[in-house]
Amino acid sequence: MTDRSGYPFRFACRRSGNCCAIPDGEVRVGPDDIAAIASHLGLDVAAFASLHVQPDGVRLKDGLGGRCVFLQDGREASCAIYEVRPQKCRDWPFWPELRDDPERLRRAQRMCPGIEPVAPGGPESPR
Numbered sequence: 001m002t003d004r005s006g007y008p009f010r011f012a013c014r015r016s017g018n019c020c021a022i023p024d025g026e027v028r029v030g031p032d033d034i035a036a037i038a039s040h041l042g043l044d045v046a047a048f049a050s051l052h053v054q055p056d057g058v059r060l061k062d063g064l065g066g067r068c069v070f071l072q073d074g075r076e077a078s079c080a081i082y083e084v085r086p087q088k089c090r091d092w093p094f095w096p097e098l099r100d101d102p103e104r105l106r107r108a109q110r111m112c113p114g115i116e117p118v119a120p121g122g123p124e125s126p127r
C-alpha cells in the first residue's frame with residue numbers, strides 16, 4: 001500500500017470509471033505489471049505486449065476512444081483485470097505528481113468524484 005500521508009485529500013472510489021477514460025490519458029505499466037497481467041490472461045509476455053503494450057514498453061495501448069482497453073461499462077464501471085491492475089491504477093489518486101502540483105490535483109478533482117479535499121492536518125483517507 002502506498003503511503004497516503006501528506007496528501008491534501010481523502011479518497012473513496014465511486015466507480016465512475018473516469019480515471020480509466022481520461023482524454024489523452026495513458027496507463028503506465030512496469031515489467032511486474034506486464035508479467036502479472038499476461039499471466040492472468042493466460043498469455044506469455046511477448047504475446048501480451050504485442051497485443052496491449054505500446055512500443056515504448058511502459059504504456060498500455062488505448063482502447064476504443066482512447067479509453068483503457070480493460071475498462072468495462074455497467075451500472076458501475078469496473079476493471080477487467082482488477083486483481084492484477086497496474087500499480088499506478090492501484091495507487092490512484094495517491095500519485096506524488098498530484099500531491100505536489102496543485103493544478104494537476106484540481107484537474108483530477110474535476111474528473112474524479114472520489115477525491116475529497118481535506119484541510120491541512122485534517123483526517124486522512126481510510127486504508
Ligand code: SF4
Binds near residue numbers: 085
Ligand atoms: S487497467 Fe483497470 S484500473 Fe487501470 S486504467 Fe485500465 S480499467 Fe482502469
